[in-house]
Amino acid sequence: MKTVAVLVGSLSPNSINRQLTRTLEKLAGGKLKFSYADLGSLPHYDNELWSNPPAAVTQFKQLVESADAVLIAMPEFNRSFPALIKNALDWGSRPWGQSSWHGKPTALIGASVGAVGTAAGQGHLRSILPVYGLILMGQPEMYFTMKPGLITDDLEVTDEATATFLSGWTDKFAAFIERYGDVALDVAAE
Numbered sequence: 001m002k003t004v005a006v007l008v009g010s011l012s013p014n015s016i017n018r019q020l021t022r023t024l025e026k027l028a029g030g031k032l033k034f035s036y037a038d039l040g041s042l043p044h045y046d047n048e049l050w051s052n053p054p055a056a057v058t059q060f061k062q063l064v065e066s067a068d069a070v071l072i073a074m075p076e077f078n079r080s081f082p083a084l085i086k087n088a089l090d091w092g093s094r095p096w097g098q099s100s101w102h103g104k105p106t107a108l109i110g111a112s113v114g115a116v117g118t119a120a121g122q123g124h125l126r127s128i129l130p131v132y133g134l135i136l137m138g139q140p141e142m143y144f145t146m147k148p149g150l151i152t153d154d155l156e157v158t159d160e161a162t163a164t165f166l167s168g169w170t171d172k173f174a175a176f177i178e179r180y181g182d183v184a185l186d187v188a189a190e
Contacts, residue, residue, distance in 0.1 A: 002177045003033045005067035005104075009074035009082035011040045016146040017073040020111045023155045024071075027163075028170040032177075034071070037063055037088065045090040057091050064092050064100040069177040070134065074110045076121030085125065093132050102133035105180045107173050109142040117143025137176045140169055 006025075008018045025034040041056035043049070049057070064070065074081050092100040108125060110118025122143065129136050149158055157163035 002068040009085045016111045031174040061100045070106040076118040079120040081125040106134040107137045111144040119143045
């Protein structure tokens with residue numbers, strides 16, 4: 001079973017993006033194991049802290065480094081991605097030469113109550129993720145529109161077409177990890 005470091009770009013305990021990742025985790029069954037990063041414990045990035053890095057930073061880097069892949073689930077703020085995600089990406093990329101991201105197969109998803117999901121924010125984030133050395137899954141994209149009652153408190157998907165899409169997405173992400181996880185460092189170096 002492959003381990004996925006999950007970064008949820010919302011601190012809300014009622015986050016629809018957290019609900020979406022928990023649903024994907026349930027649908028992935030025995031294929032993927034999700035490990036959730038505590039992004040709220042990371043201080044604002046400060047290069048001066050590397051002489052004595054906070055425990056939250058070293059724990060975060062260890063979680064990412066021990067994972068086979070990364071899943072970023074994000075809301076959209078003002079047509080962009082949350083500062084919480086950028087802060088985590090920056091902490092994981094440093095100190096210089098010790099990036100935790102290099103060669104990690106990565107998927108990007110987002111849920112919103114709006115009709116376009118998180119398309120604009122994801123597009124903005126997609127433009128910078130390769131700079132971190134992440135190997136980004138291009139298809140299928142997921143700009144998820146969360147409607148009341150679509151996912152229950154027990155993480156059951158109430159619409160059959162949506163359940164089929166989400167199950168198919170988890171299968172494709174698992175296959176992407178299998179395909180690029182073992183050769184990721186070679187691909188990222190090309």
